[in-house]
Amino acid sequence: MPPERARTTGPWCVVYQGFDPAEVRLREALCTLGNGYFATRGAAPEASAGSVHYPGTYIAGCYDRLSSWVAGRSVANEDLVNAPNWLPLTFRAENGRWFAPEGFRLLEHRQELDLRHGLLRRWLRYQDEEGRVTAVDQQRLVSMDDPHLAAMLTTIRAENWSGSLELRSGLDARVRNRGVARYRGLADRHLIVDSAGADGDLLWLTVDTATSAVRIALACRNAVHAREATGRETHGEPGWIARHVTVEMSPGEAVTVEKVAGLHTSLDSPAEPPAAAARRSAASAPCFAELRARHGRAWERLWRRARLDVGGGPAQRTVNLHMFHVLQTVSPHTAGVDAGVPARGLHGEAYRGHVFWDELFVLPFLSLRFPEVVRALLRYRRRRLPAARRAAREAGHTGAMYPWQSGSDGREETQVLHLNPRSGRWLPDNSRLQRHVGLAIAYNIWQYHQASGDLEFLCEEGAETLLEIARFWADVATYDRSRGRYDIRGVMGPDEYHDAYPDADRPGLDNNAYTNVMAAWTLWRALDVLDLLPPGRRAVLRERLALTDEELARFDDVSRRLRVVFHRDGVISQFEGYEELAELDWEGYRNKYGDIRRLDRILEAEGDTPNRYKASKQADVLMLFYLLTADELRALFARLGYRFAPRAIPETVRYYLARTSHGSTLSAVVHAWVLARSDRPASWRFFLEALDGDLHDVQGGTTSEGIHLGAMAGTLDLAQRCYTGLELRDGVLRVDPALPPDLPGLAMELEYRGHSGLRLSADNRAVRLALPLSTRPPVRVAVDDGPVTVLAAGRSVRFGLGGEDGKG
Ligand code: BGC
Numbered sequence: 001m002p003p004e005r006a007r008t009t010g011p012w013c014v015v016y017q018g019f020d021p022a023e024v025r026l027r028e029a030l031c032t033l034g035n036g037y038f039a040t041r042g043a044a045p046e047a048s049a050g051s052v053h054y055p056g057t058y059i060a061g062c063y064d065r066l067s068s069w070v071a072g073r074s075v076a077n078e079d080l081v082n083a084p085n086w087l088p089l090t091f092r093a094e095n096g097r098w099f100a101p102e103g104f105r106l107l108e109h110r111q112e113l114d115l116r117h118g119l120l121r122r123w124l125r126y127q128d129e130e131g132r133v134t135a136v137d138q139q140r141l142v143s144m145d146d147p148h149l150a151a152m153l154t155t156i157r158a159e160n161w162s163g164s165l166e167l168r169s170g171l172d173a174r175v176r177n178r179g180v181a182r183y184r185g186l187a188d189r190h191l192i193v194d195s196a197g198a199d200g201d202l203l204w205l206t207v208d209t210a211t212s213a214v215r216i217a218l219a220c221r222n223a224v225h226a227r228e229a230t231g232r233e234t235h236g237e238p239g240w241i242a243r244h245v246t247v248e249m250s251p252g253e254a255v256t257v258e259k260v261a262g263l264h265t266s267l268d269s270p271a272e273p274p275a276a277a278a279r280r281s282a283a284s285a286p287c288f289a290e291l292r293a294r295h296g297r298a299w300e301r302l303w304r305r306a307r308l309d310v311g312g313g314p315a316q317r318t319v320n321l322h323m324f325h326v327l328q329t330v331s332p333h334t335a336g337v338d339a340g341v342p343a344r345g346l347h348g349e350a351y352r353g354h355v356f357w358d359e360l361f362v363l364p365f366l367s368l369r370f371p372e373v374v375r376a377l378l379r380y381r382r383r384r385l386p387a388a389r390r391a392a393r394e395a396g397h398t399g400a401m402y403p404w405q406s407g408s409d410g411r412e413e414t415q416v417l418h419l420n421p422r423s424g425r426w427l428p429d430n431s432r433l434q435r436h437v438g439l440a441i442a443y444n445i446w447q448y449h450q451a452s453g454d455l456e457f458l459c460e461e462g463a464e465t466l467l468e469i470a471r472f473w474a475d476v477a478t479y480d481r482s483r484g485r486y487d488i489r490g491v492m493g494p495d496e497y498h499d500a501y502p503d504a505d506r507p508g509l510d511n512n513a514y515t516n517v518m519a520a521w522t523l524w525r526a527l528d529v530l531d532l533l534p535p536g537r538r539a540v541l542r543e544r545l546a547l548t549d550e551e552l553a554r555f556d557d558v559s560r561r562l563r564v565v566f567h568r569d570g571v572i573s574q575f576e577g578y579e580e581l582a583e584l585d586w587e588g589y590r591n592k593y594g595d596i597r598r599l600d601r602i603l604e605a606e607g608d609t610p611n612r613y614k615a616s617k618q619a620d621v622l623m624l625f626y627l628l629t630a631d632e633l634r635a636l637f638a639r640l641g642y643r644f645a646p647r648a649i650p651e652t653v654r655y656y657l658a659r660t661s662h663g664s665t666l667s668a669v670v671h672a673w674v675l676a677r678s679d680r681p682a683s684w685r686f687f688l689e690a691l692d693g694d695l696h697d698v699q700g701g702t703t704s705e706g707i708h709l710g711a712m713a714g715t716l717d718l719a720q721r722c723y724t725g726l727e728l729r730d731g732v733l734r735v736d737p738a739l740p741p742d743l744p745g746l747a748m749e750l751e752y753r754g755h756s757g758l759r760l761s762a763d764n765r766a767v768r769l770a771l772p773l774s775t776r777p778p779v780r781v782a783v784d785d786g787p788v789t790v791l792a793a794g795r796s797v798r799f800g801l802g803g804e805d806g807k808g
Contacts, residue, residue: 012317012320014115015110017109018110019101019124021052025052027042028042028054029347029707033119033120033141033328036060036327036331036333036337037147037334038059038060038083039347041054041055042113044101045087045090048172049175049176054704059081060342062265063212063408064210064214065212068187079177079352080407081216083216085171085172086220088168088172089257091156094163096129104126104127105126107127107133108123108124108125110123117295119139122137122139131160132159133160134158134159136157137155137157139153139292140152141291143295144302144333146285148281149260150263151259151285153257154257156254158253160251162248164230165246166244166246167246167247168242168244169243171196171203171204171205171240171241172239172240173240174239179349182419183349191208192209193239196241201222203220203241203243204218205239206218206275206278214265214266215273215274218263219262219278220262221283221285222245223257223258224247224255225255225257226247227248231245262279262280302327302332306323307749311745318691318695318715319716323716329345329347330366332373334373334377338380340380340406341359342354343355343710344705344706344707345706349706353407356406357440360443361717362709365720366713367448367452368751368752371751374448375448375452378461378462379461386410387403388438391411397476399468399473400469404433417429430508431496431499434493435476436512436515436518439522441465441466441469442465442470443521443627448462449462450728458533459537463529464545470522470523471551471555473558477558480563484561485562485563486557487563490509491508493509493514495619496617502581502609502612509577511575512575513573513621518624519559520560521636527559562640563576564640564642565578567655572648574616578614581614597699600663615660615661617661617664618660618662618664618666619674620656622670622671625653649678653674665710665711668686668687671686672690672722681740684740684742687740691715694707719743723762724737724762725737733769733779734782735760739763745761752779755774757772758770759772759796766798768798770795771791771794778791779791783799
């Protein structure tokens with residue numbers, strides 16, 4: 001069949017026509033269905049892992065650690081476990097082979113991802129070697145209603161033949177973590193089979209993860225609706241259990257199979273053993289139609305809170321797709337789980353399901369939509385505060401040092417070696433020096449508080465986490481008497497191309513501007529947070545943390561005297577010494593290699609290193625303009641004693657834009673953001689590039705290993721906060737729209753300080769805000785720095801370009 005890439009029809013549907021083995025893994029990732037508790041890739045149910053297909057099911061927070069022998073040493077890696085597969089379902093006509101799309105003449109193959117209802121549908125027709133034509137109509141869901149359930153409905157029609165059809169529906173625990181080619185040399189068997197069994201049409205199996213000892217139990221109920229069933233048998237082997245049912249078919253006749261799966265783990269609740277829970281879930285779940293109806297209603301409720309209208313057109317579809325995958329990874333069900341924000345969703349095995357700083361691109365957006373989910377995700381960090389304190393202590397510091405990559409227990413999970421597939425060499429991985437991850441956590445705590453007004457969380461958990469992060473930075477900063485400044489040495493910024501000075505014998509860079517400025521911001525905020533706490537709670541917390549006046553004075557001093565390095569022309573230097581690096585021959589490399597996003601791999605394969613060049617993988621200094629408004633930056637630089645003219649922003653943007661390869665999908669999001677006011681068409685181009693990132697696999701082969709959650713949420717936030725100019729400051733919701741020319745208008749419903757359904761619509765002429773009726777106190781709103789308007793529940797306000805137009 002002629003292959004075809006993703007087509008989208010309407011804002012709620014992604015359609016794939018045809019079947020192309022080379023595209024299968026990308027589709028599997030993009031057609032993943034999930035509910036925040038677990039997710040299953042959109043793999044064909046008849047497929048097992050091989051060169052074409054890669055079925056995968058991942059449970060939020062379910063990790064396992066294995067040791068491998070690599071480049072002459074033992075390394076331990078923790079993986080998000082590929083859990084037993086609930087999908088297996090295939091069939092064969094009398095004397096024929098089991099169906100698989102690549103083994104037969106496919107007459108038709110169409111896959112459709114229905115975003116509104118959370119359904120994956122597939123239609124196909126095929127002809128076997130005896131000329132028998134069979135049609136299949138399949139739909140599946142991973143329930144947003146009951147997070148432990150998934151279901152699939154399959155109808156198989158004999159178009160032109162009669163005879164028996166054997167159906168096989170099973171559960172497969174023989175799966176391994178083999179989804180990422182670069183990790184193939186590493187240990188991948190995380191499941192130890194415990195038991196499997198059957199009771200009529202109910203099948204189950206249980207496994208334990210190899211070292212983390214999480215019990216995973218999977219069960220399924222199979223119901224076959226056919227005119228005549230002539231045989232039912234159960235077959236098993238270690239790690240596999242299947243129900244075979246034989247039915248009689250005649251031309252035009254159809255058989256329907258309903259498979260309902262229940263998935264539980266020992267991470268859920270101690271109240272019920274997972275095996276019993278899984279069996280109960282599968283056995284007592286309603287029929288597919290009812291499950292689908294409940295699931296559809298749950299999605300409807302989610303979409304009501306997730307509405308983000310970007311004026312229709314192709315951008316709308318991708319916005320919906322991104323929202324869909326964000327909500328499938330972190331949903332209200334995540335609130336009941338101890339899990340963080342996995343950088344690649346629950347959609348594949350890239351980065352081993354680890355949690356990086358990417359939540360910086362996810363949580364501020366979600367804080368204005370699903371604050372309860374954000375609170376739960378911040379708790380993932382808070383629970384790992386003891387581990388972060390330990391890490392700081394082991395590094396000789398006070399406070400909390402969060403790991404660059406985090407998994408189950410909060411220890412540092414960054415691999416020590418990584419493979420450059422271009423050179424075949426295993427290389428030291430120094431990315432753990434990206435200590436700035438803690439600053440992202442502090443920023444998110446602050447943003448969450450600004451959006452929700454949730455003082456209780458701040459008192460109980462947020463403040464402690466933020467203060468401990470601040471404490472770490474106050475301690476790490478060393479005072480240079482000769483310059484009267486504090487330095488932060490030996491770290492990495494977000495740009496992963498630079499991990500050391502050229503020819504240095506140890507990794508790390510000094511005075512990374514992003515780190516230093518955000519450390520100053522965090523220390524300053526730490527003081528504000530203490531002021532926000534009611535005196536009694538503040539005293540208790542200070543006592544518990546033994547936070548003395550001297551230490552707070554140090555917070556203040558460091559926040560005023562951290563060093564920021566500037567180039568001779570006033571551009572903020574990415575780190576001390578950056579200006580002395582060589583310029584890269586960008587054109588030469590582009591001509592030679594075409595795609596130079598992974599310039600680091602190219603240079604290393606050439607025996608060179610990006611450390612020698614003014615070349616960045618992604619936004620680094622520019623992250624400052626992403627996170628902080630020009631006013632905030634001006635205030636921060638003034639506090640630091642630096643003159644920072646507003647024109648320094650466009651100059652700094654221009655400087656780094658010319659020296660960035662965008663080797664991370666996060667980069668396009670940041671550039672779209674920082675260009676939003678100075679170059680709207682360029683901002684829009686980056687926005688579209690970020691929208692394309694996963695749908696068209698812009699980074700070439702990476703999406704099949706998992707979506708890029710930060711970039712997906714980042715595009716949503718571009719529409720939500722950047723183009724509307726939405727800013728939460730001092731208890732005031734400020735808007736200041738700057739829409740790119742191709743974006744006619746924006747409309748959304750936000751959750752703000754206990755108000756659900758705050759309607760915000762904007763174009764370049766006016767902004768309208770409307771609060772639904774409620775008993776909540778009024779909110780304070782303003783346009784840019786204009787006067788504050790008090791907006792009561794049940795009222796609306798329209799601001800024309802020049803100011804407030806009128807209240808309704
Ligand atoms: C980026 C990091 C990011 C990580 C996980 C890397 O390629 O450079 O900034 O945190 O991917 O998404």
